[in-house]
Every structure is written in C-alpha cells, then in structure tokens.
Amino acid sequence: MELTRFTRWQDLTTEEMRLLASRDPVVILPLAAIEQHGPHLPLSTDLEIGRGLLQAAAAFVKETQGVLQLPPMMIGTSMEHEDFPGTLSLEPETALAVIARYGAAVAAAGFRRLLLVNSHGGNTQVMELAALRLRRDHELLAVNCSYFRLPPPADLALPADEIQHGIHGGAVETAMMLHLAPGAVRMDACADAVSMGQELARTMTLVGVVAPAPMAWLSRDLHQSGAVGNALLADAALGRQLVLHYGQAIAQVIHETGEFPLDRLRPARP
Numbered sequence: 001m002e003l004t005r006f007t008r009w010q011d012l013t014t015e016e017m018r019l020l021a022s023r024d025p026v027v028i029l030p031l032a033a034i035e036q037h038g039p040h041l042p043l044s045t046d047l048e049i050g051r052g053l054l055q056a057a058a059a060f061v062k063e064t065q066g067v068l069q070l071p072p073m074m075i076g077t078s079m080e081h082e083d084f085p086g087t088l089s090l091e092p093e094t095a096l097a098v099i100a101r102y103g104a105a106v107a108a109a110g111f112r113r114l115l116l117v118n119s120h121g122g123n124t125q126v127m128e129l130a131a132l133r134l135r136r137d138h139e140l141l142a143v144n145c146s147y148f149r150l151p152p153p154a155d156l157a158l159p160a161d162e163i164q165h166g167i168h169g170g171a172v173e174t175a176m177m178l179h180l181a182p183g184a185v186r187m188d189a190c191a192d193a194v195s196m197g198q199e200l201a202r203t204m205t206l207v208g209v210v211a212p213a214p215m216a217w218l219s220r221d222l223h224q225s226g227a228v229g230n231a232l233l234a235d236a237a238l239g240r241q242l243v244l245h246y247g248q249a250i251a252q253v254i255h256e257t258g259e260f261p262l263d264r265l266r267p268a269r270p
Contacts, residue, residue, distance in 0.1 A: 005058040006069040021110030025066025026258045029102050030054060031127060033076040033120035036084035036219070038169035038227025040189035041177055043086045047074055049173065050119030052180040053147055056247020057254060065258050068111070070102060076123040080218050084226045092126050099130035100137075107138035115257045117250060118146040121167065139267065141260055145253045147246045148172075157238070162230055164210055165198040168219060170229015172242060179239030190231035193223040 006028065012020065032047040042048075050072070061067060078089035090098065099116070106114050114134065116127050124146055131142035152163060162171050170193070177185050196217075197209025206213045209222060222228045 005061065005063075006054070006067045009068055009070045017109055020066065020068060023066050024112065024258075025068050026113045026115055026254055027068045027070060027106050027111050028054070028115050028117055028254070029070045029099070029106075030072035031076055031099070031116055031118040031120065031123045032072060032074050033078050033088075033122065034074060035078040035081040035087040035089065035120075035122075036226045037173065038189075038193065038225050038231070040186045040191070040227070040231055041169050041174065042181075042184045043088075044184075045169070045173060045177060046076075046120040047072070048181050048184070049147075049176050050117065052176065052243050053119065053246050053250055054117060056243050057250040060248050060251035061254055065255065067254060067258075070106070073098060073102065076120050077126055078120070078122050080122060081226065083218065083220050095123065095126045096130050096133075099127065100133055103130065103134035103140060103142065104138060107134070107140055112139070112262055113141045113143075113257055113260070115143045115145060115254060117253075118144070121146070121148065124149075135265075139265070141257070141262060141265060143253065143257045143260075145250060147250065150246060150249045150253075153241060153245045156241075158233060161198055162233060165195040165201070166229020167195070167210065168222070168229065169193070169227030170231060171233035171238070172229070174229075174231040174234035175236070175239035176242050177239065178234055178236040179243055182236060190234070191225065191227070192230040192232055193225050193227040194230075195222045195228045197222060197228075 030050050032050045034043050037045040075088045077092050077095045078087050081087045131144050134140045134142045200208045219226050
C-alpha cells in the first residue's frame with residue numbers, strides 16, 4: 001500500500017521518529033483483508049480498494065498536515081468468507097490483539113493521534129473495540145473510519161437496493177476495481193447476485209442482513225457465489241467517481257483527526 005505523500009513508518013530512523021512525534025501528526029493504520037469476492041474479483045479486492053482510497057485521500061490532504069502511515073494490516077477477520085478457497089482470516093481475538101499492539105507501539109513512540117482506515121466490513125467490530133481499548137490503555141485519540149460507513153455520493157447512479165444490499169463484490173466494489181485495477185476484474189464472470197437480504201427486506205421490517213436488528217450471516221447464506229450485488233452495473237467511470245468521493249471524505253477525516261483538541265480527552269484518574 002504505497003502512498004506518494006504520506007510518510008511511511010518503516011522508512012524513518014528512530015531519531016527521525018522521535019522528531020516527527022514532537023510535531024503531533026496523524027498516524028494511519030490501514031486495515032484490509034485477503035478474502036473471496038465472488039468469481040469475478042481477486043482475493044486482494046479490499047486491499048486494492050483501501051490502497052486506492054488512501055492514494056486518493058493523499059491528493060486532498062494539505063501539504064502542511066503531518067501524516068504517518070503504518071505498514072498495513074493486510075489480513076483481517078473474515079469468518080464469514082472462510083467457506084471459499086483462498087480466504088485468509090484471523091480469529092477476532094487475534095485481530096484485536098494485533099491492532100492493539102500496533103496502537104501500543106504508536107503510543108510508545110510518542111504519538112497521540114491514531115486513525116484506523118478500514119476497507120473490509122468484517123473488521124468493523126474488532127476495530128472499534130481495539131480503538132476503545134487503546135483510548136483506555138494508552139490515552140490515544142483513536143478514530144475509526146470505514147469508507148462504506150461514510151455518506152455515498154449524492155448523485156450516485158445506482159438503484160437504492162444495490163446501494164443498500166450490494167455489499168460484497170457488487171456494483172460499488174466492482175466499479176472501484178475497474179478504476180483501480182481493471183486487469184484484475186474477470187468481466188466474463190460478472191453477474192447479478194441478488195442478496196437474501198434484499199429478499200428478506202420485502203417481508204421483514206426490523207430483522208435482516210442490513211437492518212435495524214441485523215442477523216449474523218455467512219456469505220454463502222446471502223448468495224451461493226460468495227458475491228452479493230449486481231456487478232453488471234459497474235464501470236470504470238462509476239469507480240472513479242466513488243474513489244474520488246471517498247478519498248476526499250477520508251482526507252476530511254484525516255484533517256479533523258489532526259485538528260481535534262486533545263485537551264478534550266480527560267486524563268485517567270489518579
């Protein structure tokens with residue numbers, strides 16, 4: 001996950017790290033996954049999208065704002081996809097411990113602002129729990145940012161059902177991959193994989209896949225292909241719109257993380 005304008009953690013010396021910490025930059029930990037994305041997308045889809053969104057964000061971040069990027073956590077928690085060959089997955093407890101160790105190293109180096117930038121839905125719960133633990137144990141400002149939880153483009157030309165239910169290898173992810181890594185998309189395998197969640201939404205009000213009372217699901221529950229959504233609606237132009245939109249939104253999150261008044265975080269009681 002190379003970034004053109006963000007300083008990479010591993011490129012600094014210890015002395016340079018100490019000097020940079022005194023400038024109070026935002027430290028970014030990219031979180032991704034290596035997992036199945038149906039018959040048309042590679043296992044690296046979440047990693048490629050995360051990389052592309054941070055590249056896009058870098059173009060919107062002010063030159064004067066300090067940003068330091070940690071080596072990415074490429075493998076996440078992908079229990080819901082383990083039935084499909086190629087998926088690599090950490091148990092939630094392991095993923096939580098790995099994020100916590102990253103954060104502990106950030107705090108030990110003298111940094112106070114940690115931004116978790118996530119491109120895989122299965123990481124969401126462990127990311128949020130890890131951030132809370134890092135706030136408690138290391139006095140860090142720990143901010144969670146998953147691009148799919150940010151508001152989509154207001155003029156996004158996709159059906160409402162696809163925006164809500166096409167959550168894995170559907171139009172959104174396929175379009176971004178067509179923009180970022182077009183040679184990796186198997187166009188002849190693209191299909192409309194209608195989610196069980198979309199069908200449930202016609203008869204249920206509160207219980208469902210993307211619902212106020214969400215059920216636990218495995219990807220095979222939603223569609224036998226492992227993909228969920230209509231990849232046939234995707235094209236590179238849509239992907240470019242999405243990458244630029246979410247890149248700009250992530251840049252705003254980076255800015256606000258850097259501007260957050262740390263004195264609003266109350267210290268531990270003596």
